[in-house]
Amino acid sequence: MNGRRRSGCWIVVGLSVLISVACAAESIVINEIAWSGTAASSSDEWIELHNPTGEPVDLTGWTLAFGATVIHLGAVEGSTREVHRTRLEPGGYFLLERSDDETVGDVEAGVVYTGALSNDGVAIELRNGANEVVDRVDTNEAGWPAGTAGDSEVPYASMERVDPVGGPAVWATNDGIIRSGIDADGNPVNGTPGQENSARVIARFAPRIELISPIVEGAVLSGIVIVEWTASDPDGTSEALGISIEVSVNGGETWEIIVENLANGGSYAWDTALHPDGDEVQLRVIAAAASGYRGIAKSPTLAIRNGGE
Numbered sequence: 119m120n121g122r123r124r125s126g127c128w129i130v131v132g133l134s135v136l137i138s139v140a141c142a143a144e145s146i147v148i149n150e151i152a153w154s155g156t157a158a159s160s161s162d163e164w165i166e167l168h169n170p171t172g173e174p175v176d177l178t179g180w181t182l183a184f185g186a187t188v189i190h191l192g193a194v195e196g197s198t199r200e201v202h203r204t205r206l207e208p209g210g211y212f213l214l215e216r217s218d219d220e221t222v223g224d225v226e227a228g229v230v231y232t233g234a235l236s237n238d239g240v241a242i243e244l245r246n247g248a249n250e251v252v253d254r255v256d257t258n259e260a261g262w263p264a265g266t267a268g269d270s271e272v273p274y275a276s277m278e279r280v281d282p283v284g285g286p287a288v289w290a291t292n293d294g295i296i297r298s299g300i301d302a303d304g305n306p307v308n309g310t311p312g313q314e315n316s317a318r319v320i321a322r323f324a325p326r327i328e329l330i331s332p333i334v335e336g337a338v339l340s341g342i343v344i345v346e347w348t349a350s351d352p353d354g355t356s357e358a359l360g361i362s363i364e365v366s367v368n369g370g371e372t373w374e375i376i377v378e379n380l381a382n383g384g385s386y387a388w389d390t391a392l393h394p395d396g397d398e399v400q401l402r403v404i405a406a407a408a409s410g411y412r413g414i415a416k417s418p419t420l421a422i423r424n425g426g427e
Contacts, residue, residue, distance in 0.1 A: 146175055146206065147287070148182075148244055148253045152276040152309055153235040154267045156301035160274075162221040163235050166311055167212040167228075167244070170282040175206045177228075179247030182214065184240040187233030189214060200230035211312045220302040225312040237267065255287065264289040266308075276309030278317040290317035323353045325405035325413035332401070335418040339399070345386045347415060349405040357382060362404045369398040369419065391424045 149168035156162045165182065169175055178192030188196040191212075192204045200219070203226075206212045212228040215221035219230055239257030246252050257263065265277035272294035280288040292309045296316035299307035310316055330346040332339060345363060350356040362378035363386060376388060382405065393399075401417040 145171065145252050146177075146180075146244065146246075147279065147282045148242060148255050149211065149279045149282055150276050150309060150311070150315060151235070151242070151255070151262075151265065152274070152307075152311075153262055153265055154237060154274050156221065156274050156307055157268070157305045158301035158303040160268065161217065161234070162302060163216045164221050164227075164309075164311060165214040165242070167206065167214070168279075168282050169206045169208055169210050169212075172208050174208060177204045177206055177212065180252075181245050182242065183245070184235065184242045185233070187231070189229060189231040189233070191229055197231045197233045198229055199232060200227070202226055202230075203228050213311055222299045222307060222311045223302055223304065224300050225298075237262075253287075264291040266291055272308050274308055276307075276311075278310065278315035280315070280317045280321050282318070290315075290320075292316050293320065296320070320411065323409065324411040325349055325351045325356075325359055325407050327403060327405045327413040327415045329401070329403055329415035329417055332417060332420060336421065338421045338423050339390050340422065340424050341390060343388045343390055345388050345401065345403065346384060347403045347405075348384060349382050349403075349413065351405075351407050353409055353411065354407050358408060360406045361386075362406065363388070364402050364404070365393060366400045366402075367394060367396045367398065367422075370400050370416075373402065390422050393422055395422050395424060397421045 147168055150166040152164045154160060180191040182189045190196050190198045194201060213225055214229045214231055215227035216231060219227045239261040241256040241258050243251055244253040262277055266272055266275040268274055275292040275294060277289050278292055280290050293316045294308050296319055297306055297308055297310055298313045299311040301307055327347060327349040349359050351359055359382040361380040361382050363376040364373040365376055366373045399420040399422050403415050405413045
């Protein structure tokens with residue numbers, strides 16, 4: 119998965135292909151950010167580090183900073199209130215929880231800190247004991263590329279790194295299905311604290327699907343329209359994929375099934391006259407594998423004009 123973005127390009131469920139800054143490959147990375155908190159409290163933010171290397175790392179002397187918040191990973195100073203451990207094992211995860219260790223109720227924090235993440239985005243910088251920048255996520259201007267607030271279809275979903283090794287970071291929203299942890303009230307966390315990110319799992323196993331037509335932004339559709347796609351399954355037989363097509367007439371807020379459980383034949387004749395005229399129409403084509411993984415391709419915004427009221 120190379121992080122390219124264009125209308126109609128294959129994506130997997132919840133994927134937001136936007137690039138942030140990554141400063142080091144094969145090193146500790148900022149792996150997951152719950153910038154909107156949890157269902158228990160929007161203040162219950164957490165940040166996860168991941169060690170994708172084959173060696174343990176002692177985080178003593180390391181800091182993670184955003185705005186005026188400076189979190190020391192090995193000492194109670196600055197914005198750090200508690201330090202529970204400093205060693206990050208190979209392949210392991212290290213959780214920074216805001217305010218107390220109940221933010222993620224069943225995963226022990228490595229560090230408890232104070233300081234709020236802005237919902238508009240921040241620049242987060244991870245530095246090692248030599249004060250060298252190891253990883254940096256800068257969302258100051260563009261805003262968070264992934265994750266959701268409390269009013270979304272998957273509320274309070276974390277922002278997950280798709281690939282923790284190499285190249286610019288690509289981020290995705292937790293899908294609300296592959297998740298772990300509970301919040302302070304015992305609700306499931308829409309994230310994967312302490313475990314492999316849903317975006318990483320999906321990127322490996324979910325069907326790859328590309329919408330071929332219609333993919334022209336603002337295209338006006340009428341009568342019978344041929345919806346075309348290609349879909350493959352990296353974890354199984356592509357011919358066995360089940361295809362569903364859905365339409366939204368309100369810019370993606372709600373979706374209506376057009377057809378489901380189609381064979382993966384690559385095309386479907388869609389009668390647009392069965393739907394009201396409008397300028398905020400979107401299609402999505404879903405490829406479902408027997409394993410339960412799904413791939414989704416969405417169209418850009420389209421219009422329907424059949425002269426209906």
